[in-house]
Amino acid sequence: MTGIDAMVHAIEAYTSRLRKNPLSDNLAREALQLLGGNIHTAVHRGGDRDARGAMLLGACLAGQAFANAPVAAVHALAYPLGGHYHLPHGLTNSLVLPAVLEFNMPTAWELYAELAAIVAPAAQGSGEARAAALVQALRELIAAIGLPATLQQAGVAEQDLELLARDAMQQQRLLVNNPREVGHDDALAIYRAAWGAL
Numbered sequence: 001m002t003g004i005d006a007m008v009h010a011i012e013a014y015t016s017r018l019r020k021n022p023l024s025d026n027l028a029r030e031a032l033q034l035l036g037g038n039i040h041t042a043v044h045r046g047g048d049r050d051a052r053g054a055m056l057l058g059a060c061l062a063g064q065a066f067a068n069a070p071v072a073a074v075h076a077l078a079y080p081l082g083g084h085y086h087l088p089h090g091l092t093n094s095l096v097l098p099a100v101l102e103f104n105m106p107t108a109w110e111l112y113a114e115l116a117a118i119v120a121p122a123a124q125g126s127g128e129a130r131a132a133a134l135v136q137a138l139r140e141l142i143a144a145i146g147l148p149a150t151l152q153q154a155g156v157a158e159q160d161l162e163l164l165a166r167d168a169m170q171q172q173r174l175l176v177n178n179p180r181e182v183g184h185d186d187a188l189a190i191y192r193a194a195w196g197a198l
Ligand SMILES: [Zn+2]
Pocket: 005, 006, 008, 009, 075, 089, 093
């Protein structure tokens, strides 16, 4: 869970609307390389010190990236899940990550295509296709490390999605950094997609 959170720090820093900058970009790319390349081993062979060390360094670099290019809608929509359901921070990020990236596609696909070269290097085709491959690779990674794929699987009640969307709107400090503007109805649609996505 914390490994996915660190990857989200790198991804959101790289697409941060207000403070994206070359230093954070380089930190985020290096972080994603380390995190994406080692999270599977770190989870399934916890005694692998090289993999664990790479995760530590990747998490540190991702933290430095988002300290200067703040995180955005993934975190804004994750917080209410932690508040109401007491789910761990990394899990809440993981649960909304694919749906938020899909929502951001119209404005962020070029940047996601750049990150696909790191996380899904075999991806080919148009920029949009490579951006979609990034999201697919993240979905597969989340499944491969054993995390629940949907809000439904994590025990979130469908009738709470409206409450979650209202609370997410309070996170303007983070939402202003999102590459695409997020309104209440958008947040609700993202939660619905995250709730039932297979
Ligand atoms: Zn986080």
